[in-house]
Amino acid sequence: xxxxxxxxxxxxxxxxxxxxxxxxxxxxxxxxxxxxxxxxxxxxxxxxxxxxxxxxxxxxxxxxxxxxxxxxxxxxxxxxxxxxxxxxxxxxxxxxxxxxxxxxxxxxxxxxxxxxxxxxxxxxxxxxxxxxxxxxxxxxxxxxxxxxxxxxxxxxxxxxxxxxxxxxxxxxxxxxxxxxxxxxxxxxxxxxxxxxxxxxxxxxxxxxxxxxxxxxxxxxxxxxxxxxxxxxxxxxxxxxx
Amino acid sequence: xxxxxxxxxxxxxxxxxxxxxxxxxxxxxxxxxxxxxxxxxxxxxxxxxxxxxxxxxxxxxxxxxxxxxxxxxxxxxxxxxxxxxxxxxxxxxxxxxxxxxxxxxxxxxxxxxxxxxxxxxxxxxxxxxxxxxxxxxxxxxxxxxxxxxxxxxxxxxxxxxxxxxxxxxxxxxxxxxxxxxxxxxxxxxxxxxxxxxxxxxxxxxxxxxxxxxxxxxxxxxxxxxxxxxxxxxxxxxxxxx
Numbered sequence: 001x002x003x004x005x006x007x008x009x010x011x012x013x014x015x016x017x018x019x020x021x022x023x024x025x026x027x028x029x030x031x032x033x034x035x036x037x038x039x040x041x042x043x044x045x046x047x048x049x050x051x052x053x054x055x056x057x058x059x060x061x062x063x064x065x066x067x068x069x070x071x072x073x074x075x076x077x078x079x080x081x082x083x084x085x086x087x088x089x090x091x092x093x094x095x096x097x098x099x100x101x102x103x104x105x106x107x108x109x110x111x112x113x114x115x116x117x118x119x120x121x122x123x124x125x126x127x128x129x130x131x132x133x134x135x136x137x138x139x140x141x142x143x144x145x146x147x148x149x150x151x152x153x154x155x156x157x158x159x160x161x162x163x164x165x166x167x168x169x170x171x172x173x174x175x176x177x178x179x180x181x182x183x184x185x186x187x188x189x190x191x192x193x194x195x196x197x198x199x200x201x202x203x204x205x206x207x208x209x210x211x212x213x214x215x216x217x218x219x220x221x222x223x224x225x226x227x228x229x230x231x232x233x234x235x236x237x238x239x240x241x
Numbered sequence: 242x243x244x245x246x247x248x249x250x251x252x253x254x255x256x257x258x259x260x261x262x263x264x265x266x267x268x269x270x271x272x273x274x275x276x277x278x279x280x281x282x283x284x285x286x287x288x289x290x291x292x293x294x295x296x297x298x299x300x301x302x303x304x305x306x307x308x309x310x311x312x313x314x315x316x317x318x319x320x321x322x323x324x325x326x327x328x329x330x331x332x333x334x335x336x337x338x339x340x341x342x343x344x345x346x347x348x349x350x351x352x353x354x355x356x357x358x359x360x361x362x363x364x365x366x367x368x369x370x371x372x373x374x375x376x377x378x379x380x381x382x383x384x385x386x387x388x389x390x391x392x393x394x395x396x397x398x399x400x401x402x403x404x405x406x407x408x409x410x411x412x413x414x415x416x417x418x419x420x421x422x423x424x425x426x427x428x429x430x431x432x433x434x435x436x437x438x439x440x441x442x443x444x445x446x447x448x449x450x451x452x453x454x455x456x457x458x459x460x461x462x463x464x465x466x467x468x469x470x471x472x473x474x475x476x477x478x479x480x481x482x
Contacts, residue, residue, distance in 0.1 A: 012396055015256055019395050154260050155253055157420040179398040179445050183428055190431040204420050 006143045008174035010163045010181040014112045015153040023118040026142050028125040028133065028166070031109030031149035032158040033205045034087055037126040037221040038072075038104065039238055041089035044129075044227035046098030049237040052110040056080045059105040066101050073105035077212030080105070088217045089128070108149035113233065116147065124231035124238060127162060127196070127221065132228040134169040144174065146181070157187075157203035158222070161196065164188025196222040247384045249415035251404045251422040255353045256394040264359040267383050269366040269374065269407070272350030272390035273399040274446045275328050278367040278462040279345065280479055282330035285370075285468035287339035290478040293351040297321045300346040307342050314346035318453030321346070329458045330369070349390035354474065357388065365472035365479060368403055368437070368462065373469040375410045385415065387422070398428075398444035399463070402437065405429025437463040 011020050030036055039050045051066070053059050056073060060082050063071035072085040079086045087106060104110075116122055120142060125133050137144055146166055148159035164184035167176060176182055191199040197219045200206050209218060220226075229240045252261050270277055280291045292307070294300050297314060301323050304312035313326040320327045328347060345351075357363055361383060366374050378385055387407055389400035405425035408417060417423055432440040438460045441447050450459060461467075470481045 012253065013257060015260075016254060016394065016396070019256075019393075152260075153257065154419065155257070155421040155424065157424055160420075160424060178395065179401075180396040182443060183396065183398055183401060183424075186431045187424055187427055190427045202423060 005173060005175045006141060007177035008144050008146070008167060008170055008181055009178045010146045010148070010160070010167065010184050012148050012155050012160060012180050013150040013153050014108075014115055014147075017112070017115055017147065020145055022116050022145055024120045024143070026121045026123060026137065026140060026144050027116045027119040028123050028144065028146045029109060029113050029149065030125045030146060030159045030162050031106065031112070032126060032162050032221055033209060033218060034089060034221055035104070035106035035109030035149065036124045037128055038087055038089045038092065039124050039231055040126045040128045040227045040229065042092040042097050042102050043231050043238070043240045044229045045092055045094040047092065047102050048099050049239045050102045050104055050231070051237055052113055053103060053105050054110050054114065056082055056105055059083060059103050063103045066103065068099065069101040069103055070097070071103045077209065077214065088214070089220055090217055108151060112147055112149045122233040125162065125166065127165070127224050128227040129229055130162070130165060130224045132225070132230050134166060136230045137170060138173055141173070144170070151205060156205055158200050158205055160184045161188055161191060161200065165193070246414060246416045247382060248418035249385050249387070249408060249411055249422055250419045251387045251389070251401070251408065251425050253389050253396050253401060253421050254391040254394050255349075255356055255388075258353070258356055258388065261386050263357050263386055265361045265384070267362045267364060267378065267381060267385050268357045268360040269364050269385065269387045270350060270354050270390065271366045271387060271400045271403050272347065272353070273367055273403050273462055274450060274459060275330060275462055276345070276347035276350030276390065277365045278369055279328055279330045279333065280365050280472055281367045281369045281468045281470065283333040283338050283343050284472050284479070284481045285470045286333055286335040288333065288343050289340050290480045291343045291345055291472070292478055293354055294344060294346050295351050295355065297323055297346055300324060300344050304344045307344065309340065310342040310344050311338070312344045318450065318455065329455070330461055331458055349392060353388055353390045363474040366403065366407065368406070368465050369468040370470055371403070371406060371465045373466070373471050375407060377471045378411060379414055382414070385411070392446060397446055399441050399446055401425045402429055402432060402441065406434070
């Protein structure tokens, strides 16, 4: 209907996904530290595609069956045994990843992605592609659900902060339709919208990952618009146009 | 251990309660619009006790079996058929409720209260008893989980705002232990801590209840410290000392 704005909602945890109707919506998967940041970087840097998988075993199997592929994933901040690379966006510059298939296992982001049913499209969101994603969603003019991957189903600050940034940019063209979207927007505004890494230093995930010396990676992950592409799921592969 | 602060966490929805360890914790039930506000008011105004029940049928049965009782509850903003009163704190002044047992059916607050297992104590939180509650929790020096009743498991702004007010007041004496507690505190601070009702006018619940003309009730529910008592669950009854 002309004049009726599409709705924009935020799902704060995969454990709340059943409360939302994903049918025919565009669902944005958000896993800032670090799955969706790494996927966006690798694809913008020329990867052929990313295949997200749930387990290390599946990662090894698919990697072995796929020519010119790289297997990647971490457990407890280290490259998982049997895999070749880690889960950091800084590990995938163009000279390394161009034309390769990245088979990536992550816990939270991959799980959420595989839980979504009936969506018109599943796309990947991160600060690295914030403006490109928002432009994309504005052009579609379709119902949107922003899905936070969270941490083992527990609410996290960085995914919600990103969702809030998107709500802040889209609110003029969408109906902000639930309290989690409103709250995410408040959170983003209370961060000042700049120096996000300072804001996030008081978060569970920052504390957890900084023990592994990943401060530089996290700072990279919250830098807006370094990789202006919109990855989307096609079959089992994540690709860009 | 001396010097170690007890943890303070916030559960944003009953659907996330399984992620928290409630054993031996003090669990605060929060249902601002309006169950926990009404319970706090009625008890401070002299009610003998409140019996929270899940269904209208149970409310009628227990009401009939309890001398000097009042049955109360709403569905869709109106007194539920078969019950005597509604779910508004303004309905229970002292001259009416003193020495009576209030048998109250509410959907979200009651459900959360009955889901909690193994807690050292279950207490009732609302803006109406904010300072009394915080003083109580400070004196106990025990692990605390703030449980938002939410709306049919969906995150809501007013319960989280209240949780944030509690975190703001307790943070010096507790370890703020999860991102939802941090985020609730950000939300409370972004509200300015004053004129909460203006802040909440952009919330799902305010919009829903104002259709029924309940603006005055909601404004009452966010007025701090009108009823400085700490209701707690004892058996099936909610009482004050």
